Amino acid sequence: MPEIFQFDFMLRAFAAGAVLAVIAPVIGIFMVVRRYSLMADTLAHISLTGVAAGMLTKTYPLGGALAVSVIAAVGIEKLRTSRAVFGESAVALFFWGGMAAAVVLLSMAGGFNVGLFAYLFGSISTVTTRDLYLIAALGVLILATIFLLYKELFFVSFDESLTRANGLRAENYNLVIIVLAAVAIVLAMPIVGALLIGALMVVPVVTAMQFAVSFRQTLFISIGISLISVISGLVLSYYLDIASGGTIVITALGIFALVWLITAKKRS
Amino acid sequence: MKTAYCIEVENLNFSFDKNIVIEDVSFHIADGQYTGLIGPNGGGKTTLIRIILGLLTPSSGTVRLFGEPANGFMRRYLIGYVPQNASQAEFYFPATAHEIVRSGRTARVGLFKRFTKADNAAVTHAMETAGVVNLKDRLIGKLSGGQRQRVFIARALAGDPKVLILDEPAVGVDTASKERFYEFLHELNKNSGITILFVTHDLGVIAREVETVLCLNTRLLCHSDPGVFTEDRLIEIAYGGKVTPVVHGH
Numbered sequence: 390m391p392e393i394f395q396f397d398f399m400l401r402a403f404a405a406g407a408v409l410a411v412i413a414p415v416i417g418i419f420m421v422v423r424r425y426s427l428m429a430d431t432l433a434h435i436s437l438t439g440v441a442a443g444m445l446t447k448t449y450p451l452g453g454a455l456a457v458s459v460i461a462a463v464g465i466e467k468l469r470t471s472r473a474v475f476g477e478s479a480v481a482l483f484f485w486g487g488m489a490a491a492v493v494l495l496s497m498a499g500g501f502n503v504g505l506f507a508y509l510f511g512s513i514s515t516v517t518t519r520d521l522y523l524i525a526a527l528g529v530l531i532l533a534t535i536f537l538l539y540k541e542l543f544f545v546s547f548d549e550s551l552t553r554a555n556g557l558r559a560e561n562y563n564l565v566i567i568v569l570a571a572v573a574i575v576l577a578m579p580i581v582g583a584l585l586i587g588a589l590m591v592v593p594v595v596t597a598m599q600f601a602v603s604f605r606q607t608l609f610i611s612i613g614i615s616l617i618s619v620i621s622g623l624v625l626s627y628y629l630d631i632a633s634g635g636t637i638v639i640t641a642l643g644i645f646a647l648v649w650l651i652t653a654k655k656r657s
Numbered sequence: 658m659k660t661a662y663c664i665e666v667e668n669l670n671f672s673f674d675k676n677i678v679i680e681d682v683s684f685h686i687a688d689g690q691y692t693g694l695i696g697p698n699g700g701g702k703t704t705l706i707r708i709i710l711g712l713l714t715p716s717s718g719t720v721r722l723f724g725e726p727a728n729g730f731m732r733r734y735l736i737g738y739v740p741q742n743a744s745q746a747e748f749y750f751p752a753t754a755h756e757i758v759r760s761g762r763t764a765r766v767g768l769f770k771r772f773t774k775a776d777n778a779a780v781t782h783a784m785e786t787a788g789v790v791n792l793k794d795r796l797i798g799k800l801s802g803g804q805r806q807r808v809f810i811a812r813a814l815a816g817d818p819k820v821l822i823l824d825e826p827a828v829g830v831d832t833a834s835k836e837r838f839y840e841f842l843h844e845l846n847k848n849s850g851i852t853i854l855f856v857t858h859d860l861g862v863i864a865r866e867v868e869t870v871l872c873l874n875t876r877l878l879c880h881s882d883p884g885v886f887t888e889d890r891l892i893e894i895a896y897g898g899k900v901t902p903v904v905h906g907h
Contacts, residue, residue, distance in 0.1 A: 538769075540763045540766065540771075543763075547752060547757065547760060550712060550740065553710075554711060554736070555733050555763065555764035556733030603751070603794070604752040
């Protein structure tokens with residue numbers, strides 16, 4: 390057996406990474422087509438408040454991140470649909486609010502430390518057994534929700550107005566998309582880190598879109614690209630002793646560049 | 658026999674920021690009727706349609722659909738809708754014509770349920786009716802304006818609607834396709850018995866095709882058989898004088 394599989398922490402990283410690789414583009418595709426690409430980043434930054442609160446209270450940082458991320462997702466959607474501010478401004482207000490709260494909490498917890506860096510940039514050695522259980526449970530929750538609501542989520546993503554005209558509660562489905570994104574972010578945090586989570590949700594989907602195929606095929610191709618990126622990123626990270634989050638995202642971007650070049654002829 | 662109405666509008670008013678958009682509008686549309694809605698830009702046509710579809714709430718007045726109050730009407734999929742500018746839809750959205758048409762059946766299938774064989778047959782039938790079966794695997798963004806238009810009509814038909822509402826359906830479509838399109842609507846109305854309500858600026862087609870014309874300029878200026886009017890008279894009523902009809906070629 391190769392050395393890489395002899396360590397429990399690597400096995401946990403691979404298991405968590407595989408779940409993440411499937412989940413990220415499954416929810417990411419709805420974010421991309423709804424032009425919510427940067428929403429993932431906002432939620433990730435906000436969820437740092439939960440991480441900071443978890444560190445300050447010496448409880449479970451990932452649990453705190455989950456709570457804050459989901460509450461913020463609901464808040465952004467409510468503020469956006471209230472039309473009190475531009476949708477983009479609603480996202481920005483939460484982004485700054487989340488970062489400010491995180492910084493304040495961290496300073497109270499005694500400043501920045503190594504533990505925080507793991508949540509910012511991801512670290513394969515930090516996936517605990519408890520993280521793995523949480524990631525698996527959230528992964529199943531996200532997949533099951535998307536499976537059950539696939540046709541409604543597709544409909545509202547393509548034509549929100551017609552969805553409403555057909556008597557469906559479009560606002561509820563919008564909320565489902567953004568709350569699932571919030572959950573997916575927490576799931577991704579230990580592996581790719583808060584700063585690069587958005588990339589894993591968006592890059593494989595944008596890459597798959599270059600093939601100009603159906604929505605369903607785009608979804609499956611993006612899962613494939615995501616799996617290749619995460620697994621090869623983790624292996625490279627282990628052997629080269631470099632940060633897993635960055636390695637995974639650079640691999641994904643490399644695949645995008647390759648596909649973009651290959652499909653250039655088809656586009657012209 | 659008592660006439661059945663699929664759309665009944667009574668004393669409808671709609672204001673937006675103190676501007677009166679629709680004032681005291683009442684009319685009924687009987688099952689199977691072919692109705693054209695005309696009026697100047699800003700005259701409230703799209704607003705009226707959006708109220709009927711439940712996308713806007715009227716300031717006062719009532720709308721009844723199939724005899725039931727529109728507010729809380731559960732079977733909204735019975736009303737198929739082809740939105741304005743459908744021919745200029747999302748260019749980059751990664752979905753095929755078939756996926757788009759099938760999405761039109763979502764509400765009829767129901768929550769947590771999968772598309773059955775019968776649903777897929779209905780989708781195929783809608784694509785055949787709109788003549789887009791050959792486009793089924795093409796990406797929506799790669800279709801021409803006219804092709805996209807027909808895909809959106811197929812989407813509206815996929816839910817087996819009793820009423821089809823079209824908002825300026827022929828905008829951005831060339832003249833030859835436009836003629837074929839009106840012929841298609843005519844056949845749909847006659848052969849399938851679908852009630853049609855469509856917004857247009859094309860007075861020629863109003864005079865030639867529809868059974869009833871509604872002229873809306875904030876108030877309902879006429880509601881009658883178009884045969885009683887000449888085209889000039891229609892322009893006069895709806896647009897307040899002998900003006901050249903607005904051409905929407907953009």
